[in-house]
Every structure is written in C-alpha cells, then in structure tokens.
Amino acid sequence: MFWHVFKTKLKVLLWNKSCLFWVLIFPFIMAILFNAAFSGLNAMKESKSSKVAVVQDALSENSEWRMFFKELDKHKSFEISFTSAEDARKKLDDGEVQSYIDFKDDKAHLFIKENNIGQTLIKNALDQYAELNTTAAAIAQTSPEYLMREDGFSKIMTEDFVKDDNTEHTDFTVNYFFTLMAMAALYASLIGIELTKNNEANLSTKGARLSVSPTNKTMVMVADLLVGFVVCSIQQLVLYFFIRFVLGVQMAAEPGWTLLISMMGVLAGLSLGIFVGASNKKSEGLKNGLLISVIMLCCFFAGMMGDPILRDKFETMMPLFAKVNPIAAIADGYYALFAYNGDMEYYWQAFARIAIFAGVMLVLSLVLSRRKRYDSI
Amino acid sequence: MEKIIEVEGLTKLYGKFKAVDDLSIYVEKGRIFGLLGPNGSGKSTTINCILSLLKYQKGEIKIFGETMSPDNYELKRKIGVVFQDVAVFNELNVYDNIDYFCGLYIRDKETRKKYVEDAIKLTALQDFKKFRPKQLSGGLLRRLNIACGIAHKPKLIFLDEPTVAVDPQSRNAILEGIVKLNKAGATIVYTSHYMEEVEQICDRIVILDKGKIIAKGTKESLKEMTTMGERIVIEMAKPDKKIMAEFEKMPNLLEAKYDDGKLALTFARGKEKLPSVIEFLKKNELSYERIFSELPSLNDVFLELTGKELRD
Ligand SMILES: Nc1ncnc2c1ncn2[C@@H]1O[C@H](COP(=O)(O)OP(=O)(O)OP(=O)(O)O)[C@@H](O)[C@H]1O
Ligand SMILES: [Mg+2]
Numbered sequence: 001m002f003w004h005v006f007k008t009k010l011k012v013l014l015w016n017k018s019c020l021f022w023v024l025i026f027p028f029i030m031a032i033l034f035n036a037a038f039s040g041l042n043a044m045k046e047s048k049s050s051k052v053a054v055v056q057d058a059l060s061e062n063s064e065w066r067m068f069f070k071e072l073d074k075h076k077s078f079e080i081s082f083t084s085a086e087d088a089r090k091k092l093d094d095g096e097v098q099s100y101i102d103f104k105d106d107k108a109h110l111f112i113k114e115n116n117i118g119q120t121l122i123k124n125a126l127d128q129y130a131e132l133n134t135t136a137a138a139i140a141q142t143s144p145e146y147l148m149r150e151d152g153f154s155k156i157m158t159e160d161f162v163k164d165d166n167t168e169h170t171d172f173t174v175n176y177f178f179t180l181m182a183m184a185a186l187y188a189s190l191i192g193i194e195l196t197k198n199n200e201a202n203l204s205t206k207g208a209r210l211s212v213s214p215t216n217k218t219m220v221m222v223a224d225l226l227v228g229f230v231v232c233s234i235q236q237l238v239l240y241f242f243i244r245f246v247l248g249v250q251m252a253a254e255p256g257w258t259l260l261i262s263m264m265g266v267l268a269g270l271s272l273g274i275f276v277g278a279s280n281k282k283s284e285g286l287k288n289g290l291l292i293s294v295i296m297l298c299c300f301f302a303g304m305m306g307d308p309i310l311r312d313k314f315e316t317m318m319p320l321f322a323k324v325n326p327i328a329a330i331a332d333g334y335y336a337l338f339a340y341n342g343d344m345e346y347y348w349q350a351f352a353r354i355a356i357f358a359g360v361m362l363v364l365s366l367v368l369s370r371r372k373r374y375d376s377i
Numbered sequence: 378m379e380k381i382i383e384v385e386g387l388t389k390l391y392g393k394f395k396a397v398d399d400l401s402i403y404v405e406k407g408r409i410f411g412l413l414g415p416n417g418s419g420k421s422t423t424i425n426c427i428l429s430l431l432k433y434q435k436g437e438i439k440i441f442g443e444t445m446s447p448d449n450y451e452l453k454r455k456i457g458v459v460f461q462d463v464a465v466f467n468e469l470n471v472y473d474n475i476d477y478f479c480g481l482y483i484r485d486k487e488t489r490k491k492y493v494e495d496a497i498k499l500t501a502l503q504d505f506k507k508f509r510p511k512q513l514s515g516g517l518l519r520r521l522n523i524a525c526g527i528a529h530k531p532k533l534i535f536l537d538e539p540t541v542a543v544d545p546q547s548r549n550a551i552l553e554g555i556v557k558l559n560k561a562g563a564t565i566v567y568t569s570h571y572m573e574e575v576e577q578i579c580d581r582i583v584i585l586d587k588g589k590i591i592a593k594g595t596k597e598s599l600k601e602m603t604t605m606g607e608r609i610v611i612e613m614a615k616p617d618k619k620i621m622a623e624f625e626k627m628p629n630l631l632e633a634k635y636d637d638g639k640l641a642l643t644f645a646r647g648k649e650k651l652p653s654v655i656e657f658l659k660k661n662e663l664s665y666e667r668i669f670s671e672l673p674s675l676n677d678v679f680l681e682l683t684g685k686e687l688r689d
Contacts, residue, residue, distance in 0.1 A: 004480040008469070015468035198466075201430050205464030209525070212428050212458045213481035214450035372447035373432045376391050377425060 001215065005223040009195065013227055019194050022292075024235055027184035028242060034180060035247045038173050051079045053088040053100035065108065069101075101126070174250060174338060175311075175331065177243050179304035182330035184239055185265030186295050188232040192273020192365075193287050195224040200278055202374040211372070221274065221369045228270045229263070236262035252337035261333035261351050268326050268358035274365035295327070302328040329353035378405040380442075381533055381564045382427065387436030389422055389588075396422040398588040400436070404566060404581075409559050411579030412568040413675065415685075419588040420568040421461055424535050428458060440533065454482060457531030457563075461538045463522045465510050472497070472506040475524050482529035496528035499554050516547030523551065527558060534558060535566045540574060552578055572675035584679060591682045596675065603673045603681050605631060606646035609654050610639050613665035620661060627657065 013019060052069075059066050059082075066082075073080035083091070088100035092113055099112040108126050199220055201208040210220065240258055244251040252258050276287055301318075302325055303311030315322040322328055333350035340347075382404040389397040397419045404410040412420050425431045427438055429447045438445050443452055465474045475493045483489045497503055500520040510518060523539055536555065540548045556578055559565050569575050575582055576596050583593040592599055606629075615635055616624070624633045624642065629650075632643040644650050651670050658665060680686060 001480070001484060004477070008466075008473070008477045008480075011473070012466050012468040205460045205462040206466065208425075208430055208460055209458065209464045209478060210481065211430055211447070212453060212456065213478070214453040215481045373429060375432055377430055 002219060002223055005215075005220050006226060009224055009227045010230075012198075013191065013195070013231060016194060018288075019191055022190050023184070023187050023232060027180060027187065027235070027239055030180055030183075031177065031239065031243055031247060034176050035249065038176070050099070051081070051097040053081050053083050053091050053097045055085045055088050055100060055102040056082040057085055058103040065103070175303055175335065177249050177251065178331035178334040178338075179299050179302045179327055181236065181239055181243070181262065181334065182265060182302070182327040183295055183299050183304070185232065185236055185262055185330060186269040186272070186298070186326060188228055188266045188269030189273030189276065189291050189295070190288055191228040191232065192224075192270045192275075193277040193284060193291065194273075195228065196221075196274045196277030196365075197284055199224070199369070202281055202377040203277070208377060217369050217372075218366065221365070225267075225270055225274075229266055232266040232269070233259070233263050236266065250338075252334060252340065254337055254340075257337050257347065258334060261330055261347070261354065264351060264354045264358055265326065265330040268354055268361060271358055271361035271365050272326075275361050275368065278365060278368040278371075298325050298327040301325055302331050323353060324357065326354055326357050329357065380404065381406050381440065382410075382566070383437075383439045384423075384427060385437045387423065387426055387433060387438065389419075389426055389431060389433040389436075396588050397426065397433070400585075400588070400590060402583055402590070402593075404564060406564055407559070407562070408580045409555070409565045409567055409578050411575040411582040412566065412585060413570065413572060413575045413582055413679075414568075414585030415570050415679075418570075418585040420570075420585060421537055422588075423585075424458075424537055424566065424568065428456070428535070454529075455532045457527045457529060457534045459523050459526035459534070459536045459539050461541065463510075463518055465518075465521055465525060467510050470507050470509055471502055471513075471521055471524075474510070474521060475528050478525040479528035492528050492530060495530075496524040499527075499557060500524040501550060516543045516550075519543050519547070520551065520554075523554065527563075531563065533564050533566070537568050538570070539567075540569065540571065548574070572679070576675055582675070584675070584682070586679075586683050592678060599675060599678050600673050603678050604645050605643050605673045605677055605681070607644050607650050608671040608673070608677075609642045609644070609650055610669055610671060611642070611654070611658070611665050612639050612667040613663065616640065616663065620663070623661065624657075627653070 052072075054065075054069050056066070069080045069082075072078050081097070083100075085102060088097070088102070089111075091097045092100050092111060095113075099110055102109050102111065110123055110126060197203045198206045199210055199217060201211040210217065237255070237259055240251065240255055240262070243249050273291065276291060277284075280287075299305070301311070301314045301321065303314075304327075311328075329350050333347055333354070336344070336347035336350055380403045382402070384400060384402045387397055387400040388395070400419075400423060402410075402412075402423075412423065414420050422431065426433045426436070427440070427445065429438075429445050429449075440452055441455065443449065445452060466477070469477065472493065475496055476489065479489050479493055479496070483492060497506065500523055502517065502520055502524060505513060505517060505521075508517075510521065513521060519539060519541075523536070526536075527534055539555075540551050543551065552574060555565060555567065567575070567579060580595065581593070582596055582599060584591050584599070592602060594602075621633060621635075624630070624640075627642070627644075629645045629647045630642060631645055632641075634641050634643075642650075642654065651668075655668065658668075676686065
C-alpha cells in the first residue's frame with residue numbers, strides 16, 4: 001500500500017504545474033538572475049575604475065603613503081599615477097583624472113570635480129588609512145622593519161580599506177547563492193501544502209475519499225513526505241551543481257555535506273508545508289502566498305536582498321530570530337563548508353538549528369494528521 | 378429484513394446552526410434507499426456523519442450492526458462513497474485514478490486490475506482510459522467519480538447527488554449503472570433533489586427539510602399522503618372570470634390555476650375526473666389544444682407538506 005501511494009503521489013507531483021514551477025524552475029531562474037546581476041555589477045565597476053593623481057612633491061621615495069597608493073593601484077577600482085601638483089590640477093580640469101590627492105602637513109587632501117562612487121571609495125580608503133596611521137606609528141616604533149616591507153603593513157591595510165573586492169564572486173556574493181539554495185529547499189513547503197490538501201477531508205473531497213477508505217493517514221503522510229523529499233533533494237543537488245559549474249560560482253567543494261544540510265532543509269520545508277496546510281481551512285492560494293512571503297522575509301533577514309551588512313545588523317537586533325530563521329540556518333551551514341578551515345563545529349551548529357526546526361514542524365504535522373473527525377468539511 | 382444502517386437521534390450543529398435535527402433512519406439490506414430534499418436540507422451532512430467524517434453532537438450510528446468509527450477499517454472496507462463533488466486527481470488519467478482509489482482497498486494487484494476493468498465497464502468509460510479528467514465532459518467526469526467510489530465492489534454504497542449537472546442521457550446511464558450495482562447485491566443510499574430520479578430507482582424514501590424528516594415510506598405510500606388525487610392540465614386561452622368561477626364550482630376541486638398558457642385543475646381523491654372536465658369544456662364551448670391528466674408526484678407531496686417547491 002505504501003508504495004502504491006508513493007508511486008501515485010510521485011506521478012501527481014511531477015504533473016503538477018504550479019509545484020513544478022516554484023520548486024523546480026523558479027530557483028534556477030533566480031540563480032541565473034542573481035548571476036547576471038552580479039556579473040553586470042562587476043563589469044560596470046571595472047569599466048569605471050577611478051583615475052586618481054597623487055602629488056608626489058611632498059612624498060619621500062619610501063614614505064608610507066607612497067606604498068599605500070602603490071597597493072591601491074593594484075586594485076581594480078583605482079588607477080593611481082604620481083605627478084606634480086600643477087600637472088594634477090590640469091589633469092583634473094581636463095577630465096583625465098577624476099580626483100587628485102595633495103599633501104599638506106602630512107595630511108592627505110582629496111580634490112574632486114564631481115562626486116561619484118569612485119571618489120567616495122577613495123575618500124573612505126583615505127579616511128580609514130589616516131585613522132590607522134596612529135597604529136602604524138605605534139608599530140613603526142616597535143617593529144619598523146615590518147612596516148617597511150613591500151608586502152607588509154600597507155598591503156594588509158589596503159585590503160582592509162577596500163572592502164569592495166572585485167574578484168568574480170567573493171564572500172558576500174556567495175551568501176546570496178547560499179540563501180537562494182536555502183530558499184529553494186524551503187519551497188518544498190509548497191509541495192507539503194499541495195499534498196496535504198489531498199489528505200484532509202476538510203480541505204478537499206479527495207481527502208474525504210481517503211478518510212473513508214481503510215487507510216492509515218499517517219502512512220499516507222509519510223509516503224507524501226518521501227515523495228517530496230526525493231524530488232526536492234534531487235533539486236538541491238542539481239541546483240548546487242548548476243550554480244557551481246554552469247554559473248561558475250565558487251561554492252563549497254564538498255557536495256556531500258552540502259546535500260546533507262540541504263536534505264534537512266527540505267524536510268523542514270515539507271513539514272512546515274504540511275503543518276500550515278493542515279492547520280486551517282483557508283484557501284490553498286492564501287496558504288501558498290503566506291508561505292512564500294514568510295520564506296522571502298526569512299531570506300531578507302538572512303541577507304538575500306540588499307547590502308550583506310544588513311544581515312549582521314538584523315542579527316544583533318534580533319538574535320533569537322536569527323537563530324531560528326531556517327534560511328539563515330541552512331545558509332550558515334553552506335557558509336561553514338565554504339569557509340571550511342578543518343573545523344566542522346559551525347556546520348554542525350547550523351545543522352542542529354535546522355534539524356530542530358524540522359523536528360518541531362514534523363511533530364506538529366504528525367499531530368494534525370492524526371485528526372480523524374472534523375467539525376465541518 | 379436485516380438493517381444495514383441504523384441511525385438514532387442524529388443531531389449535527391455547525392456552530393449554532395442545526396443542520397441535522399434528531400434524525401432517525403434505517404436502511405434495509407439490498408434496497409435502494411433515497412434521501413430526498415431541497416438544497417441545504419442536510420443530506421450531505423447526514424451522510425458525512427454516518428461515515429464518521431464529521432463530529433456530531435448527538436446520536437448513535439451503526440453500520441452492519443457495528444458502531445461506525447474512523448478506525449473501524451473492517452467496516453470501511455465494505456463501504457463505497459461517491460461524494461457530491463467530483464474528487465479525482467487532475468494529474469492522473471482515468472485508469473490511474475480508478476486504480477489509485479481502488480488500491481486503497483484492494484492490495485492484490487491481479488484482483489485490482491480486474492476490479493478496475495469492471496468499474497470502467499460499468500460506467501462505460503472504456504474509450505476514455507487514457508484521458509485526463511480535464512479532457513472529459515461533465516457527464517463523463519461524473520461517471521469517473523462514480524467509478525472511483527465503487528471499484529472495490531463495496532457491499533454498501535453511498536451516492537450523494539451523483540447526477541448533478543448531467544444531461545438526461547448521461548443521467549439515465551448513471552441510474553442504470555446504480556440499479557446494476559444494486560442487482561449485483563449492493564445496498565445503496567442515494568441522495569438527490571431530483572424527485573424523478575428518486576421515484577425511478579428508490580424503494581424506500583425519506584424526505585428531508587431543514588434537517589428534519591418530513592415524510593418517509595415507499596413512493597406509493599408517500600403519494601397517499603397527499604390529499605391531491607389527480608391534476609388535469611388543459612392547454613387553452615385564458616378563460617374569463619365567469620368561466621373560472623364555474624370551474625371552481627366543480628366537485629372535489631382543490632385548486633384552479635392559470636399559468637403560462639395552461640390551466641391546471643387539482644382534484645382531491647375520487648374517480649372519473651377527466652370525462653367530467655371534457656364535458657364541461659364542451660358544454661361551455663371552450664376550445665383547447667391539449668388536455669392531459671397527471672398523478673401526484675413527490676414534488677406535490679413536498680409542496681403540500683412544506684408549502685414550497687422541492688426544486689430551488
Ligand atoms: N461547513 C459548514 N459550515 C456551516 N454550515 C454548513 C456547512 N456545511 C453545510 N452547512 C449548512 O448546513 C445545511 C445542510 O447542508 P448540506 O450540505 O448537508 O445540505 P444538502 O442537503 O446536502 O444540500 P445540497 O443539495 O445543496 O447538497 C445547509 O444549510 C448548509 O448551509
Ligand atoms: Mg449535499
């Protein structure tokens with residue numbers, strides 16, 4: 001009987017257009033869009049690297065500032081040239097550079113004609129550098145040889161100052177793809193809703209038909225879970241390979257562990273869907289809408305939209321929610337694998353968070369599925 | 378006669394609304410039992426209570442002499458239900474739908490295959506096995522709905538308005554199928570608000586209104602409940618007031634009503650109404666198109682008991 005139900009429900013699911021769209025197509029579309037957006041952003045930044053002239057009159061050959069700008073020049077966002085004060089002013093007027101920097105009393109001054117993102121970036125870098133100068137001075141006193149090395153302090157500092165790295169997909173862009181995969185896993189809840197609808201007598205006449213048959217409803221629910229689990233796990237695996245190899249995003253190298261936490265995420269999604277589906281008699285459209293909005297909100301708080309800094313802000317604002325947020329939990333797991341440094345503790349923490357979420361939802365849906373008589377159908 | 382279903386004092390409330398009110402019915406083995414009532418009279422609610430789908434406030438329900446409960450799988454195995462709303466998977470074709478629902482009752486694959494074929498034959502769906510429900514007409518869809526409910530050859534079958542929105546030809550095919558199932562040994566509970574259907578196939582009938590039984594018995598005994606004996610309908614031009622007054626003086630006349638080109642004369646029980654009406658028409662030199670006599674229908678019974686028409 002179990003396999004009879006399993007086979008039929010698998011067929012039903014694979015022919016259900018709306019489920020297929022949200023679960024098997026939508027995440028891939030999102031992945032392609034994300035990829036296009038990030039590549040576009042990078043291309044734009046690259047073409048608009050900001051040309052900066054540095055007045056070298058006041059700079060000694062080996063000064064800290066000179067090293068700083070040499071490092072900055074290696075960065076794609078900036079093109080640094082050293083020149084005289086007069087020449088720099090002329091170049092700015094002619095539009096050959098967008099800004100120049102002069103020094104007075106060992107302080108850097110930025111001269112610009114118009115304000116744009118390139119100027120903002122260099123201003124930020126200068127400000128932070130100036131701030132850290134005191135630290136540099138301190139180090140200079142204790143270990144000056146370090147400060148003077150070509151790849152030494154100035155290199156470390158430039159990396160710090162210019163957060164916006166332009167290599168293809170860096171730490172923060174990859175987070176978008178992690179939340180995307182987590183979102184796709186939780187979209188399994190839509191399958192949960194669809195399958196539950198067919199099992200509960202108060203949700204559909206098909207459910208009534210099941211209820212009058214000599215069939216254990218919990219068994220049917222488990223068969224449904226397995227159907228959703230198989231389909232969505234395959235989706236996660238394909239999505240992982242798609243993002244990694246077709247879109248060329250640098251992901252965790254280990255598909256096994258990735259799939260493991262993905263599968264827990266799918267289970268969480270499915271049982272969330274069953275719980276929401278069975279808990280009330282509202283229309284399927286409403287339930288789907290509700291779940292999609294909640295999942296999107298969780299994605300938002302997990303940093304899928306906007307500045308990745310936001311995510312840290314939310315985390316300090318609502319630490320408990322950040323822990324419960326299933327999207328964040330799954331994405332954290334992926335991230336732990338991605339930034340793997342031989343320590344799986346952070347991965348297992350994330351795994352435990354999503355597993356607890358799944359467990360709670362599963363128990364709730366089991367309780368609801370044991371209901372047999374209804375007040376109204 | 379063995380009673381297959383016994384319901385005692387069933388009361389069901391939706392919130393404060395009493396949908397079924399202290400209802401007691403029984404169904405005998407091998408019969409086609411008709412539950413007749415207008416929309417909203419509580420037919421579906423009654424059936425869903427009997428099937429243990431709904432919680433109810435009061436009442437005792439026994440099927441095959443056993444108390445019905447959601448866990449009584451042995452009992453459920455003997456029952457087949459055709460719900461009022463079509464309940465099939467749009468993603469599966471005709472054959473797979475029947476096979477799925479049959480499979481909830483019959484484990485053995487060979488038996489199931491045979492049963493599914495039998496159900497397809499009974500509902501005449503042979504040519505549509507590979508069709509999806511969306512490709513079927515309303516009548517065919519209803520037949521599929523029936524096939525899904527009865528494929529496991531149950532001993533007791535509930536059919537809740539299985540012919541709603543079906544053209545007369547398909548309806549007859551469905552009714553014939555039901556009679557066939559009954560002849561093959563199944564006891565049948567049939568609900569409808571079409572009195573003609575119930576008259577056509579049911580042995581015993583209960584008429585419901587607002588959750589209460591207002592009449593029960595065989596169709597003959599029900600018709601005896603009306604004071605009306607015969608209705609004579611004359612298709613003619615509207616008679617003037619004087620003639621109408623003359624009509625109303627006829628012996629045993631209960632009501633004379635002109636409507637839509639027809640004069641309907643309702644008489645109480647008695648004999649030889651038609652000849653006297655024809656004589657009256659001749660005497661007054663009234664011309665007419667057609668004249669015919671009607672015996673009381675269940676609609677008349679309902680009309681007399683509730684003061685309203687059964688339909689709508
Ligand atoms: N879930 C519900 N909640 C509240 N009231 C309900 C519910 N289901 C039915 N009712 C009411 O109970 C009464 C009986 O409904 P029921 O469906 O049993 O009637 P029915 O005889 O089957 O009518 P129909 O011919 O339209 O199918 C109706 O007045 C209906 O409005
Ligand atoms: Mg009904």
